[in-house]
Amino acid sequence: MIRFHKGLLAATAALALAAGASAASAECVITMGAAVSLTGKYSTNGTHTKNGYNLALKVINDKGGVKVGDKTCKLAVKYYDDESTPARGAELAERLIKQDGVKFMLGPYSSGLTKAIAPVTEKYKVPMVEANGASRSLFTKGYKYLFAVLSTSEQYLASAVALAAENAEKMGKKPNQITLALAIENDPFSQDIRAGVMDDAKKYGMKIVVDDKLPKELNDMTSTLTKVRALRPDVLVVSGHAKGAATATRQIAEMKIDIPMVAMTHCDSAKIIKKFGKAAEYTLCASQWAPTLKYSDEVFGSAMDFAKLFEKTYGYMPPYQAAESAAAVLVYADAFQRAGSTDPQKVRDALAATDLMTFYGKVKFDETGKNIAKPMVLYQVLNGKYVVVAPSKWAEAQAVIPRPKWSERK
Amino acid sequence: MDNLNLLIQAPILNVQLLLDGLWIGAIFALAAFGMALVWGVMNIINVAQGEFVMLGGFITLMVMEAGLSPLLGIPAAAIVLFVLGWLLYRVIIWRIVDADMFISLLATFGISIMMQQLMNEIFGSDVRTAESGLGMFYLFDNMVTVSQIKVLAFVLAFAIGLALWLFLKRSRLGQAIRATSQNPRAARILGIDTDRVYAATYAINAALCGAAGALVVMAYSIHPYVGLPYTVRSFMIVIMAGLGNLGGVIAAGLGLGAAEQFAGFLLGAEYQLAFVFLLLVVVLVWRQMVLARRRQYLK
Numbered sequence: 001m002i003r004f005h006k007g008l009l010a011a012t013a014a015l016a017l018a019a020g021a022s023a024a025s026a027e028c029v030i031t032m033g034a035a036v037s038l039t040g041k042y043s044t045n046g047t048h049t050k051n052g053y054n055l056a057l058k059v060i061n062d063k064g065g066v067k068v069g070d071k072t073c074k075l076a077v078k079y080y081d082d083e084s085t086p087a088r089g090a091e092l093a094e095r096l097i098k099q100d101g102v103k104f105m106l107g108p109y110s111s112g113l114t115k116a117i118a119p120v121t122e123k124y125k126v127p128m129v130e131a132n133g134a135s136r137s138l139f140t141k142g143y144k145y146l147f148a149v150l151s152t153s154e155q156y157l158a159s160a161v162a163l164a165a166e167n168a169e170k171m172g173k174k175p176n177q178i179t180l181a182l183a184i185e186n187d188p189f190s191q192d193i194r195a196g197v198m199d200d201a202k203k204y205g206m207k208i209v210v211d212d213k214l215p216k217e218l219n220d221m222t223s224t225l226t227k228v229r230a231l232r233p234d235v236l237v238v239s240g241h242a243k244g245a246a247t248a249t250r251q252i253a254e255m256k257i258d259i260p261m262v263a264m265t266h267c268d269s270a271k272i273i274k275k276f277g278k279a280a281e282y283t284l285c286a287s288q289w290a291p292t293l294k295y296s297d298e299v300f301g302s303a304m305d306f307a308k309l310f311e312k313t314y315g316y317m318p319p320y321q322a323a324e325s326a327a328a329v330l331v332y333a334d335a336f337q338r339a340g341s342t343d344p345q346k347v348r349d350a351l352a353a354t355d356l357m358t359f360y361g362k363v364k365f366d367e368t369g370k371n372i373a374k375p376m377v378l379y380q381v382l383n384g385k386y387v388v389v390a391p392s393k394w395a396e397a398q399a400v401i402p403r404p405k406w407s408e409r410k
Numbered sequence: 411m412d413n414l415n416l417l418i419q420a421p422i423l424n425v426q427l428l429l430d431g432l433w434i435g436a437i438f439a440l441a442a443f444g445m446a447l448v449w450g451v452m453n454i455i456n457v458a459q460g461e462f463v464m465l466g467g468f469i470t471l472m473v474m475e476a477g478l479s480p481l482l483g484i485p486a487a488a489i490v491l492f493v494l495g496w497l498l499y500r501v502i503i504w505r506i507v508d509a510d511m512f513i514s515l516l517a518t519f520g521i522s523i524m525m526q527q528l529m530n531e532i533f534g535s536d537v538r539t540a541e542s543g544l545g546m547f548y549l550f551d552n553m554v555t556v557s558q559i560k561v562l563a564f565v566l567a568f569a570i571g572l573a574l575w576l577f578l579k580r581s582r583l584g585q586a587i588r589a590t591s592q593n594p595r596a597a598r599i600l601g602i603d604t605d606r607v608y609a610a611t612y613a614i615n616a617a618l619c620g621a622a623g624a625l626v627v628m629a630y631s632i633h634p635y636v637g638l639p640y641t642v643r644s645f646m647i648v649i650m651a652g653l654g655n656l657g658g659v660i661a662a663g664l665g666l667g668a669a670e671q672f673a674g675f676l677l678g679a680e681y682q683l684a685f686v687f688l689l690l691v692v693v694l695v696w697r698q699m700v701l702a703r704r705r706q707y708l709k
Contacts, residue, residue, distance in 0.1 A: 044534075183679070186680050211678070212678045212679040212680065213679060214679050214680070215679060215680065215682060215683050217635070217636060217638060217639045217683075218679075219537075219626070219630040219632070219636060220430075220434060220630050221679065222426075222430040222671070223427060223430065223671045223672075223674030223675040223679065223682070224674065224675075224679050226423055226426050226427055226430070226675060227413065227416070227675055229553070230416050230420050230423055231416070242536060242537050243537040243631065243633060246537045246539060246631055247537075247630070247631055250539060250631070254546055254555060254557050255555040256546075256548065256552050256555060269536075270536075270537060271536075275539060406552075407552075
């Protein structure tokens, strides 16, 4: 029996090989490589990333694939698990390129992993389109093969500053009379965000009255908020990952601090609406993308179509990490078509010339490889829901500025 | 300097900072009671102190998720942590009671890392809060705000301190604990089961931290890596107050809490913890000088 089974296995294996070989010769397959965090501390977002890539592959392949020159190619991705550790990520990138012969890379999850992999792809002149590394420092090293579809960290809250300037009149001021209070965590990523806010504030001539750097183990910011209450700034900007958003939302409400505008990052990961209910109302939150945006493309349709398809496939609404990952695949598909070749150098040049509208937003890279065409969006929490209020071109509703005073709220 | 001006021009801010400092200081003091006890009786510096606080917070969250008031989390966390402390003693701590201080530091450090990772695996690294359902006091036209849960924490810290003092003075076990801390060998000769005394001491410490954690999750927030600041501050308070001085622990706790708030206000939040460490160095140097003088008297 055992012998028979072995024979059967060998036969099927041979058949499968033959079938595989014939399939490959009949149509072409472009295999991209990706090291994604499927275990470890980034496993949740790593899975969102992989799901985003896979959904885009499926939709593109179901539509027949990508036209490259006179051939039509299917897309595929070879995945490895980087275990959320940068060193492992770099090792796997090396393996994908050298052993598996991958000529195109998709990005991992997080800035840290992207930072570890970028030198490898650069060394082998393999293009990498990444969707989850937002740190500014990725784009100051002169990398030629790195392209990012997402907005980088210094843009995270810049739209909040612009919104403050637009609404200065409602607060009874001119844009250059507006004062800002910053409470931003003391880590490289958050400090990038701070740098962006500072630049924009300078542009409008706004004054910074509080500039506190929150500690990593933050769970109380009453001393900062006491200062804010005394100085009465027009805008309070908070960024300190999920704990910053949670602590600020809770304590601003507890201390009944009245500020015309409060803008934060990481509201969704802190789940401020679910946890704090009314206390979260009118908070402005930065996000890369929202399903309600009116962007659309030919592959997925509108942003909402993408969200619905994603939910149908994976059983949950796509967070922005999944959306930007899917967009990275669209960017590759577009570049393959325009390059008319699978030569990495030609594809790289095509990528550099990308000017593409997607359901995730417009993608156009500057010479450092970051996407300069897509703005960050700002949500405002209105009646227990996130509503897009900026940039005004894509807004669903007008931002409520100034926020009602606590004494006037029910 | 601007910030100092602000404090002088708007004196009411001092009240807010002082009160906020006292509230958080009371919680520090609660964790520090336990550290002083374990250190004094067993000669172990428990590095897992902050992790007990963190565990207390998560137990309160579980109580809340079961549909009960998170206020019940205070006794629940204390009881669960008491049992856990006892078990930890029976499995690990008894092996290191008589060992070198370095070994006990390593062992409790190991326990702390294990607890962090375990909680991260079970609950994830999200920040969590529990709503106590208590409200706020608004004083001076909303210029000073006081959350009632923090007042409760303050009162509880005093009550527990008093209860602990009475327990050590009056009860049989309390007397045994004190006897053991003075001279374990003599205590053993006189028929005190020192092993049981140590187990009780360690368990009481864990229970105190658990109660503190329940208050932290209702007044502030908690995540698996929140422990270290509580360990550092407990350590600092015990150094300042000395061992076996519960009144001193409360005073040092409140003082530290207030000093930190003012430092955060004047120097910016980024220097708040740096200030704590600076204070630690100053206190250590000062104590060293005082002790040196005393030694000269003895000569």
